[in-house]
Amino acid sequence: MSNQHPSLPEVIEADIRRATRLEYWTLFWLATIIGAMYLVTGSSQAMKTAWIEDCLSLVPPLLFILAAKIERRPPTRHFPYGFHRVGSLAFFGAACALLAMGAFLLFEACSALVTQEHPTIGTVAIFGERIWLGWLMIPTLAYSVIAPVILGRMKRPLARRINDKILHTDADMNAADWHTGLAGILGIAGIAFGYWWADSLAAGVISLSIVKDGWRNSRVAIAELLDGAPRAVDSTDISRDAERIAAGLGGGHPGIDVRVRETGRYMRAAVTAADRDTMGQEEAEAILGENAWRLIEVSVSVDAPQGAMREAKSMVDTQRKSGCDAVKGDGDQ
Amino acid sequence: MRTPLCLLLSLILSLSGCSLPKDPESTSERVQGGTLRIGLLSQRMDATDQAALDAVAEAFSASPDIVDGSVHQLISMLEKGEIDIAIGGIPADTPFGEQVGLSRSYGTVAIGDEERMRVLAVRKGENGFLTRIEKVLPEHE
Numbered sequence: 001m002s003n004q005h006p007s008l009p010e011v012i013e014a015d016i017r018r019a020t021r022l023e024y025w026t027l028f029w030l031a032t033i034i035g036a037m038y039l040v041t042g043s044s045q046a047m048k049t050a051w052i053e054d055c056l057s058l059v060p061p062l063l064f065i066l067a068a069k070i071e072r073r074p075p076t077r078h079f080p081y082g083f084h085r086v087g088s089l090a091f092f093g094a095a096c097a098l099l100a101m102g103a104f105l106l107f108e109a110c111s112a113l114v115t116q117e118h119p120t121i122g123t124v125a126i127f128g129e130r131i132w133l134g135w136l137m138i139p140t141l142a143y144s145v146i147a148p149v150i151l152g153r154m155k156r157p158l159a160r161r162i163n164d165k166i167l168h169t170d171a172d173m174n175a176a177d178w179h180t181g182l183a184g185i186l187g188i189a190g191i192a193f194g195y196w197w198a199d200s201l202a203a204g205v206i207s208l209s210i211v212k213d214g215w216r217n218s219r220v221a222i223a224e225l226l227d228g229a230p231r232a233v234d235s236t237d238i239s240r241d242a243e244r245i246a247a248g249l250g251g252g253h254p255g256i257d258v259r260v261r262e263t264g265r266y267m268r269a270a271v272t273a274a275d276r277d278t279m280g281q282e283e284a285e286a287i288l289g290e291n292a293w294r295l296i297e298v299s300v301s302v303d304a305p306q307g308a309m310r311e312a313k314s315m316v317d318t319q320r321k322s323g324c325d326a327v328k329g330d331g332d333q
Numbered sequence: 334m335r336t337p338l339c340l341l342l343s344l345i346l347s348l349s350g351c352s353l354p355k356d357p358e359s360t361s362e363r364v365q366g367g368t369l370r371i372g373l374l375s376q377r378m379d380a381t382d383q384a385a386l387d388a389v390a391e392a393f394s395a396s397p398d399i400v401d402g403s404v405h406q407l408i409s410m411l412e413k414g415e416i417d418i419a420i421g422g423i424p425a426d427t428p429f430g431e432q433v434g435l436s437r438s439y440g441t442v443a444i445g446d447e448e449r450m451r452v453l454a455v456r457k458g459e460n461g462f463l464t465r466i467e468k469v470l471p472e473h474e
Binding site: 117118119120121122123130132134191192193194195196 | 353354355356357434435436437455456457458459460461463464467468
């Protein structure tokens with residue numbers, strides 16, 4: 001079990017620490033943006049949408065921080081494989097948040113256009129002057145663009161280096177944030193000039209690329225949870241590392257089956273003989289009796305295949321005896 | 334940091350001075366120097382609403398014209414732009430808030446045992462009209 005928790009290379013450790021710090025900064029800046037947006041939202045539906053979507057963008061950084069805390073915990077009796085897959089689960093959560101944000105934005109924009117919803121924006125008193133709230137929304141939206149642009153750009157190369165799809169999804173989320181911020185500025189400016197459809201149209205156009213990013217990430221996340229072949233950090237293609245692992249372990253040679261899967265940022269490979277079950281039907285039945293069909297794979301440590309197999313065999317023998325007794329016992333009662 | 338902030342503030346103030354925001358359906362232009370068509374939702378116009386209406390009519394140099402009808406008829410007319418304003422003890426949390434645009438409050442109104450913020454309603458999205466109205470509505474603490 002210990003070899004599943006090797007210490008990470010110093011550079012990777014440092015990068016993960018840096019990524020965690022970045023995510024804390026993201027949470028901080030998002031909080032200031034959400035606060036500022038809340039102040040200028042007023043009763044405007046357009047700003048309310050932007051605000052809800054800023055709240056949704058808190059999800060990926062939170063999940064990243066949570067996953068980074070949990071994933072290196074040692075295995076326990078209830079989690080004998082450790083917690084590496086928490087990364088996969090958090091990635092799925094982050095991808096869903098991105099997809100939900102895109103879908104929400106698209107739905108709001110379409111329904112506003114179809115029902116010809118004319119956004120109404122009133123005024124607010126500042127220093128004794130009555131000012132149209134739109135003029136305050138524009139600088140607030142401009143402020144909301146700055147942090148996501150910078151943070152997103154810092155996250156992308158980092159995400160590739162530490163192979164972190166949560167972080168990469170968060171960079172996509174930051175892109176979505178600043179795109180919607182810009183669209184919002186255009187939309188409010190359009191409304192100022194009397195084009196009621198400007199805000200919904202801009203939001204609708206932007207939402208398409210967000211839905212696309214969210215859909216791609218969700219597909220990869222589902223593949224990862226289903227033990228699919230590892231995917232690249234930024235696309236649905238199979239990861240080059242996975243292909244190198246498969247080739248290096250003799251995949252492609254006749255009679256050898258190499259399967260690689262991904263749990264969070266880590267990879268696991270299984271090398272088996274292609275034409276043989278990892279455990280005989282007889283042994284499986286001896287262990288599980290009528291539930292033998294549930295045991296479909298047994299992996300044995302490569303270091304001590306002989307010893308392990310021998311141990312398994314002797315276990316099978318004892319199990320066979322006690323198993324028979326148990327069955328007899330059940331029958332008696 | 335100080336300079337761009339000043340520039341931004343002066344830009345905002347100068348923009349709010351000119352004719353933006355505009356109305357998608359040009360309510361301001363139609364009312365200016367013409368008739369202000371008013372839907373009265375209450376039985377009688379009280380002093381608070383009368384003061385608000387006088388201020389708006391004066392700002393647009395318009396002569397007020399009170400249109401009769403039931404509440405639902407008047408709201409529907411406002412949605413279509415057949416009247417310009419609906420007024421008469423409207424609370425800020427009116428159930429018609431989805432169909433019409435509501436102004437800032439210029440007083441309170443008693444609904445049951447509760448005091449609510451009193452607002453008036455304009456056609457949705459007529460932001461230029463609403464902005465000018467809100468600038469002249471009586472202030473209240």
